[in-house]
Amino acid sequence: MKITTVMGSPKKHGKTAAALEFFEKQLLSQGHEIDRINITEYHINGCLGCYACMQNQDTTGCVQKDDTEQVLMRIISADAVVYASPLYSFGLTAQMKPLVDRSFCLSNTALLDGKRVALLITCAGPEEGNADLVKEFFHRGFDGENKGVFHTKLIGEFIVPFSDASDFSDRALKAADALATSILNDL
Template identity: 40%
Template sequence: MNILTLLGSPRAKGNTATMLEAVESEFRKQGHGVRRIHVARKRIGGCLGCNACRKVPDRIACVQQDDAVEVLREMIDADMILFATPVYYWGMTAQLKALVDRTNALITRYGEPEQNSLVRGKPVALLATGGGIYENNKLVFAAFQKTAAALQTRLVGELHIGECTEPGDMTAETRSRGTEFARHILRQTASN
C-alpha cells in the first residue's frame, strides 16, 4: 500500500514530526511505501471560494496553480492518507488548513445527484499533538471528521498526543503509541 503522510507542522523536528516518524517507521516495517509531504514547505494559497473547481467534473480544476494542485494529485494517487498536525488554538495549523480548504477541488459535481469525490472511499486518519489534554484539543478532531465526511473518505483512526510542548518531552512510551496507532490504522484499512 502507498501511504501519503501530510505533516502540517511548521517545525520539521517538533512533536508532530517525531510522532509521525514513529508511525511511518511502523508502516515501512509492515512493508508499505510511505511518502511524506511537509505542507509548511509548500506554496499553498488559501481557497478563493470562486467555485471554478466545481464546474469541471472528474478532475482537479483549481484556478490557482500552486503546490496545492500537486499535493491534491498525490492524495488521489495514494492508497491511504494520514494528516498530522500540532493543535494551534483548538485547530490544525494554518498551513494544513489551507490545504484542507483546497480539497474543495476534489469534490466534483457539487450539489448534483452525481456529486462525487476524487478520493471517495479512501482511508484517512489524523494524528494531532498538543500541549493540552484531549478535552482541550478535541475540536480539531470534530472538524476533521466533518472534512472526512465531506470528502467521502473512510476515517480509520485518530490519535491525540497531549501534554507535550517540545520533542524532548516525548518518552519512548509516548512514541510507542505512534507504533500502535500505525498498526490500528492498518487493521482498520484491511478490515473494510
C-alpha cells in the same frame, strides 16, 4: 500499500514530526510505501471561494496556480492518507489549513471515494477540552460514512497530549502503533 503522510507542522523536527516518524517507520518495516509531504515545502494559497472547481467532476479543477495540484495528486494516488499537525489555537496549523480548504475541489468528485484517512495531532495540553474542535472539524470533513464532505473513510483520530512531558516519546509510539494497526486492519 501506499500511505501518504501530510506533515503540517512548521517545525520539521518537532514533536509532530517525531510522532509521525514512529508511524512511518513501523509501516516501512512491514514493507509499505510512505510518501511524506512536508507542507511547509509547498506554496499553497488560501481558497478563493470562487467555486470554479465545481465545474468539472473528473479533475481537481482549481483555477489557482500554486503547488496545491501537485500535493493533491499525491494524496489522490495513495491508498491511505494521514494528516499530522500540532494543535494551534484548537485547530490545525496555518500551514495545513489552506490545503484542507483547497481540498474542497475534491468534494464533488470520485477522486477520494473510499480512501482511508486518519488524523494525528500533538498538543501541549490535555486532549479533553483541547482537541475536541479539531476532531469535530475532521469528522465533518473526512467521515464520508457519516455524511462528511469528502467521500473518504475515517479510520480514526489519534491525539498525543502533553507533548512537553518527559514520557512523550512513549505515548507517541503507542499512538503511532494504534494508528498503524487501524490502517492495516482496515485493508
